[in-house]
Amino acid sequence: xxxxxxxxxxxxxxTLSSGCSMMAPRYTASIDNVQKIKDADTQPVKVGTFESxxxxxxxxPISIRGSSLxxxxxxxxxxxxxxxxxxxxxxxxxxxxxxxxEISGALQKNDVNIPAVGSGTGDLEARFIVKxxxxxxxxxxxxxxxVWESSFVGAVAIPRAQARYPVIVQKLLAExxxxxxxxxxxx
Amino acid sequence: xxxxRLGFMMAVVIMAAGCAHQMTIRADIAGLALPAGAxxxxxxxxxxxxPDNRAKEVTTPGGGGDKVSYRPYADMETGLYKVFGNxxxxxxxxxxxxxxxxxxxxxxxxIAIPEITTTSSSNGVFTWMATDxxxxxSCKFTDVAGREVxxxxxxxxxxxxxxxxxxxxxxxxxxxxRDALEKFQAAVLQSEALRK
Numbered sequence: 001x002x003x004x005x006x007x008x009x010x011x012x013x014x015t016l017s018s019g020c021s022m023m024a025p026r027y028t029a030s031i032d033n034v035q036k037i038k039d040a041d042t043q044p045v046k047v048g049t050f051e052s053x054x055x056x057x058x059x060x061p062i063s064i065r066g067s068s069l070x071x072x073x074x075x076x077x078x079x080x081x082x083x084x085x086x087x088x089x090x091x092x093x094x095x096x097x098x099x100x101x102e103i104s105g106a107l108q109k110n111d112v113n114i115p116a117v118g119s120g121t122g123d124l125e126a127r128f129i130v131k132x133x134x135x136x137x138x139x140x141x142x143x144x145x146x147v148w149e150s151s152f153v154g155a156v157a158i159p160r161a162q163a164r165y166p167v168i169v170q171k172l173l174a175e176x177x178x179x180x181x182x183x184x185x186x187x
Numbered sequence: 188x189x190x191x192r193l194g195f196m197m198a199v200v201i202m203a204a205g206c207a208h209q210m211t212i213r214a215d216i217a218g219l220a221l222p223a224g225a226x227x228x229x230x231x232x233x234x235x236x237x238p239d240n241r242a243k244e245v246t247t248p249g250g251g252g253d254k255v256s257y258r259p260y261a262d263m264e265t266g267l268y269k270v271f272g273n274x275x276x277x278x279x280x281x282x283x284x285x286x287x288x289x290x291x292x293x294x295x296x297x298i299a300i301p302e303i304t305t306t307s308s309s310n311g312v313f314t315w316m317a318t319d320x321x322x323x324x325s326c327k328f329t330d331v332a333g334r335e336v337x338x339x340x341x342x343x344x345x346x347x348x349x350x351x352x353x354x355x356x357x358x359x360x361x362x363x364x365r366d367a368l369e370k371f372q373a374a375v376l377q378s379e380a381l382r383k
Binding site for chain 2: 021029159162163166
């Protein structure tokens with residue numbers, strides 16, 4: 001191939017694989033999580049407000065190899081957590097806008113890293129609060145550190161990290177649903 | 188120096204070319220509801236996806252000679268659960284077909300076993316993302332003894348332009364799975380065999 005064509009082709013490939021503004025995939029519930037809520041026989045619940053606590057490690061947007069990853073829910077990752085809870089509860093048949101029990105909270109850590117060498121990692125930390133008719137029933141922080149196989153090549157590593165975000169949220173919520181005190185607070 | 192730079196860029200392109208790029212075909216299930224006037228089937232259904240199918244990753248063509256890989260069953264599981272929640276009295280996950288305790292606990296009378304096949308292609312030369320997707324969904328319904336009651340199928344298609352794919356690499360696949368789920372929901376509601 002002529003060198004004159006090769007250079008722009010290489011540049012185009014590198015440019016297309018980095019420096020983009022991307023959107024995290026919309027949340028998709030884990031059916032295992034949904035079934036866990038369903039089997040727990042809890043009361044109807046509504047989802048209140050989730051705030052974002054400013055701080056190091058609570059990225060918005062998330063930066064992955066020079067590309068930015070924004071939340072599809074009003075560019076807010078705190079709203080992403082609220083939406084995830086809402087979807088899980090709705091699929092489990094437990095979501096009711098007029099319920100006496102309300103789940104709210106705050107996103108405290110939110111980051112994804114894909115170094116040039118080594119695994120991709122995702123870190124989420126959120127505070128979950130359950131109130132029944134205004135009375136505090138549960139207040140705990142849940143954390144997840146997720147690890148997956150990554151790649152030196154940005155065109156492989158970036159889409160893999162993008163596709164991973166909802167899975168990290170599912171894992172965070174799995175931690176919450178596995179907490180007997182949380183399930184008890186919803187009964 | 189220029190040769191070194193060119194060599195480095197070629198190495199990056201070679202490493203990226205022919206790779207399978209991760210994407211998903213998870214449908215956005217917001218608004219996927221029972222149509223007005225439709226009546227759910229008064230039966231409890233168990234959705235069964237085998238662990239092998241759940242973990243199955245497929246690789247199909249993307250653009251520029253590259254490939255895309257995704258997990259069709261894991262990606263469509265939530266959409267299927269939502270459709271069954273809309274169209275039946277109740278839906279529960281059935282981890283194994285021989286799980287008699289779950290069958291009894293949830294009063295299941297039907298078991299749904301989906302089969303998903305996909306194709307993809309791209310009109311892009313310089314980008315790896317698939318611009319066109321097809322999702323074929325076929326679901327066998329049996330009674331709890333394993334006797335076939337009905338098979339319901341649908342085919343969904345999804346297309347995306349480069350402008351859509353810039354921010355969401357998976358959008359063509361997501362549109363195809365949403366289309367397949369909407370058509371599948373309509374077909375389930377129309378099935379007389381499932382209402383008997």
